[in-house]
Amino acid sequence: MEELSLQLRFEEAAEIRDRIKALSYIQLKSTLSSSSIKSADVIAIAEKNNYYCIQLFVYRFGQSYGNIPYFPVHTEESNKAEILTQFINQFYQTAQIPDEIIINHPIIDLELVTKAIRQLSGNSKFNIRLYSNDLENWNVKQRVSERSVHLVREYANSPKFYGTNSSKHSSIRLLENAEFNAQLSLNQHLKQFAKNQIIFQQIQQLFDLPTLPNRIEVYDNSHIMGTFAVGGMIVANQSGFDKKEYRIFNISIPQGDDYEMLKIVLTRRFTRLKKEYLTNEQVNTCKTLMIIDGGKGHLSVVQKIMTEFNLKIPFVCMSKGPDRNAGCEQFHMPGKEAFTIDKNLPVMKYLQILRDEAHNFAIKNHRLRRPKAIKVSSLDDIDSIGLIRKKALLHYFGSYKAICDATIEELSKVKGISQTLAKNIFTSLHDNLL
Incomplete structure (x- = not known):
């Protein structure tokens, strides 16, 4: 704090001062x-x-x-x-x-x-x-x-x-x-609100928006060759990330088609907006900016869906550029050539933070979905285990992990599971764990 003050960086020094105050109160926890x-x-x-x-x-x-x-x-x-x-x-x-x-x-x-x-x-x-x-x-x-x-x-x-x-x-x-x-x-x-307000004004100027946005929605997808696919939407306003507004979209598509995934996500999103607002005009004037992780192909998909829903919400597609290097991001907008800005500008850093938050949110939920599906499918691979017996096992033990931890004797206590089948389940699950 003192070093920053000597360098006349008073705003940063004030932030450190506030942290010191907060830490001092944490030390008083036991006395409080x-x-x-x-x-x-x-x-x-x-x-x-x-x-x-x-x-x-x-x-x-x-x-x-x-x-x-x-x-x-x-x-x-x-x-x-x-x-x-x-x-x-x-x-x-x-x-x-x-x-x-x-x-x-x-x-x-x-x-x-x-x-x-x-x-x-x-x-x-x-x-x-x-x-x-x-x-x-x-x-x-x-x-x-x-x-x-x-x-x-x-x-x-x-x-x-x-x-x-x-x-x-x-x-x-x-x-x-x-x-x-x-x-x-x-x-x-x-x-933080004052800083974000300046950033939002810079975003308005950068993308030539008609009004100052009070809400930014950022979209990203995550999948492995089309399996366990999820679409993520994060939301930020001038107060920061609004995590209660985050949404996840579970998607089932073949071949991992990113464009088809984006179409499904935006179709669900716009359908929901139509229910929340009475008219298209209300949707178009809600001062929302949409940022999609993608390039020219994604731009075409968004334009097509906007036309189908008769919406005019401002949107930007944000790609990592030719070499996919952070700091060289390109922005794609309808009727404009792709462009980039100085990677050291605060507005660029803020947009990168938004994109990374959406990316991490989508990956996190993709990873949560993947092991759950893998675990359930491992039960399906066992002979004589159908839907009824799988439900009985999960109902009796409460979780897949508990089934894996169970002994043959414990498995045989489940209704419909004989001693022979219990041994088969035990052997199959433990072979999968090796």
């Missing part, structure tokens, strides 16, 4: 655990320039079980109370519900939310505890219990209680830690 907090989620919300971060810490049995930041979107017309209320209502529809939730800011209809979560969890003792040092600035009309007001006022007018083990004071310490992490995560998020 509390035996008095048995089962609780600690939630802190932070705001900066109308952007928000909700930091969730999970505590079970007096120990921290991890934390994660959330960055709500479309918050322009909302305030902290509305955003935090909506987060709690949505998050605990599917998440494990603790004995209590500790928050740093009031929510709307505190009693109603508490009652709803009690019914959802079946825990009549569930409670939402509220601590804040900014009671006078609460601009939310809600009923706050007399005890909560007493605790909040007491905390606002007293030291930070680092020398006590009481449940109340431990909660405040954990909440302070969550607040710090929320602000730190938000600052880092905004820095």
Whole structure:
């Protein structure tokens, strides 16, 4: 950090400073655990320039079980109370519900939310505890219990209680830690967002897009001579990779035809888009840029499918160039000659990162699919093992690995598997493992 400062590289020095702060808090992990907090989620919300971060810490049995930041979107017309209320209502529809939730800011209809979560969890003792040092600035009309007001006022007018083990004071310490992490995560998020916004503007200029894209979809395929083929789609926006939007497409085609694979993937994708949007105009104006790993042949395939679906989504095909060297990538667009740009430009490096993410995502899912199919087929190769007996084996043992680990005696206990057949299965599987 000091060396970067001396070189006047202040932005990089600031990033190192933030890492040092984060590492310092990691070192405090043991001191931030509390035996008095048995089962609780600690939630802190932070705001900066109308952007928000909700930091969730999970505590079970007096120990921290991890934390994660959330960055709500479309918050322009909302305030902290509305955003935090909506987060709690949505998050605990599917998440494990603790004995209590500790928050740093009031929510709307505190009693109603508490009652709803009690019914959802079946825990009549569930409670939402509220601590804040900014009671006078609460601009939310809600009923706050007399005890909560007493605790909040007491905390606002007293030291930070680092020398006590009481449940109340431990909660405040954990909440302070969550607040710090929320602000730190938000600052880092905004820095990355600012960088990505510049990159997205450069992408708009590079590909001569009519509007600034707010979503980039990148497609790649992976297969071995057409077998275990998968198509992968990754998604990035100005906040970074949006992994909940990633999609995998399982494909069955002969001969490993990349063009046919791309056609199948895009056909499925566009069919889904037609269901999500009411009209083609809505699809065309959703500010999405598509990047396909491929060259001129892939360009023709995409153009044909776009015409079939009557869509005009901007797209680019990205190939590795004549020598397939990283840094010499060529870009192919409708009505334009293939072109490349300086490999040292930030926008080129960013596009390479997107392409590599899509490539790795597709390969990962291809590898997951391959051994599963190989394992199942090894059972099919055994004489007298049909669909019914294969299902019986998998149902009894739970997995292919468990079948391989089973003895002849254990295999013979499965319905429909005789001692002779069990010996045959055992011998065949172990021969395959050699």
